[in-house]
Amino acid sequence: MAAYTKNEGQISDWQALADTVSDAPSGESAEISNTTELVMAVVVTVGHVDTNDAASNYVTLHLEAKLGAALEDWKKISSTQAGGGQATTEALNAESASGQAEIQVAATTDWDTGLGERLLLYNVGAPTDSEVVEIDFWDDADHYTAMDNLTNTHDAGDGDALYDRLDEITIQIPAWVKTARITAHNSDDDANYLWRVDFGEVQSIA
DSSP states (O other): OOEEEEEEEEEEEEEEEGGGGGGEEEEEOOOOSSSSSEEEEEEEEEEEEOOHHHHHOOOHHHHHHEEESSSGGGGEEEEEEEEOOOEEEEEBBSOBBBSSOEEESOOOSOOOOOOOOOOOEEEESGGOOOOEEEEEETTTTTTTSSOOSSSBOGGGGGTOOEEOOOOOEEEOOOOOOSSEEEEEOOOOOOOOEEEEEEEEEEEEEE
């Protein structure tokens, strides 16, 4: 049986993707090299951090390849959309600590469906401590329990909250691309987001 050498990591931690009124509605990931990998893909996560209605003003994601030494040699090779619409939120009403799975909220009326919703747990004071959680079960009007323990501590006093309408989009990087990046562009005038980019790759087969 073939043995695969695999690797994974992150090329962009959580970044703010502000509305157009901010005059800074775009962002870019770090570059990723695809020189020896057999298969490489990125997962782009985009989550609302407010309840402003973006309607059909989506976040546009570009996969770009660098086809020369100059900055102008970045070329768009594919695009997709994320975000849009209006998120539902539930604010934390007590500290939800790292290392445990309970997310403390006043009500559990939005995601008590058994559908395993994946939500953004937004950390207002330290956005890079935000995380994606998957609802496992709940105690009515007390807390949700995530599928996995929380990585970071989240504080109700800072306004930390859960948001739905989370997008996790897989983009495969073609084998002919040597260097790639992801850029993100928010076209709405009042909806704000966080986004991040993770990657996985097959480096060799023995």
